Amino acid sequence: MQETIQVAQNLPSTPQTWYLILSTILFSIGVMGVLFRRNAIIILMCVELMLNAVNLLLVSYSSYSGNLEGQVFVFFVMVVAAAEVAVGLALLVSIYRNIASTDIDVLSRMKW
Amino acid sequence: MGSEIIFYILSALSIFSALVVVFSKNPIYSVLSLIVCFFSIAGHYVMLNAQFLAIVHIIVYAGAIMVLLLFTVMLLNLNKESEPHKSNLIKVAAIVTGGLLMLTLLASLRTSQLPVYVSPTDLGLGTVQTVGKSLFTDYLLPFEISSILFISAMIGAVVLAKKER
Structure with missing residues (x-):
C-alpha cells in the first residue's frame, strides 16, 4: 500500500500530448514576438522563450521514454543559450553606443 | 489528479x-x-x-x-x-x-x-547522479568543447562591449 502511494505521488498522470501542445504554444508565442517587436532586447528574450519551449519538449520526451540523452542535450542547449545571450547583449551595448538606439528599424543599415 | x-x-x-x-x-x-x-x-x-x-x-x-x-x-x-x-x-x-x-x-x-x-x-x-555520470562518460568531449565555447563567448563579450579609445 505504501509502495503504491509513493508511486502515485511520483508518476505524473498527465499524458505527454499536453506537453507537446504547451511547448508548441510557447514556441508560437516566441515566434510572434520575434516577428512584431522592434526592440532588439525583446527579440533576444523571445529567442530565449523559443529555446525554452524546445527544451521543455526534449525533457518531456526524455522523461516519458526513459532515455537520458534528451536531458543531456537540454543541458548543452542551456550552455549555448547562455553564451549566446552574453555575446548578443555585448553586441547590443556596442551598437547602442554608436547609434543610441536598439530599434531594429534603425539597424537596417546591414540590409542588403 | x-x-x-x-x-x-x-x-x-x-x-x-x-x-x-x-x-x-x-x-x-x-x-x-x-x-x-x-x-x-x-x-x-x-x-x-x-x-x-x-x-x-x-x-x-x-x-x-x-x-x-x-x-x-x-x-x-x-x-x-x-x-x-x-x-x-x-x-x-x-x-x-x-x-x-x-x-x-x-x-x-x-x-x-x-x-x-x-x-x-x-x-x-x-537525478544529479545519472545525468552527471552520462555527462562525464559518454558526453565528455562535448562537455569540454562547451567550456571552450564559454571561454570564447566570455572573451568575445568583453572585446565587443569594451569602450573604444
Missing part, C-alpha cells in the same frame, strides 16, 4: 507570462515576466522528474541570463515606453503568422506517427 492540477496552473502561468513578455510595452515588465515564465518551466521540469535540469535551469536563467538582461535594459535606459508606435498592420500580420504556425505544428503533431508515451518509465532518470 493532483499533478494534473499542478500542470494546469504551471501551464497557465507560463503561457500568460510569455504573452506578457511579448505584448508588454515596458521592457522591464517583459524581463520580469520572463523570470516568471522560466520559473514555471522549472516547475515543469520538476514535474517531469528532471531535478538536475530544474536546478540548472533556475541557476542559469534566473541567476545569470536575467541579471544580464536586466542590467542591459537599465544600462541602456530603456525602462520607459520608448518603442515608437508602429502601424497595426505588422502586429496583426505577426499574430496571424504565429497563430498559423501554431495550428500547423499542432495539426502535424496530431497526424504524425511520433511515439507518444502515456507515463514516465524510469523515476530515477533525471
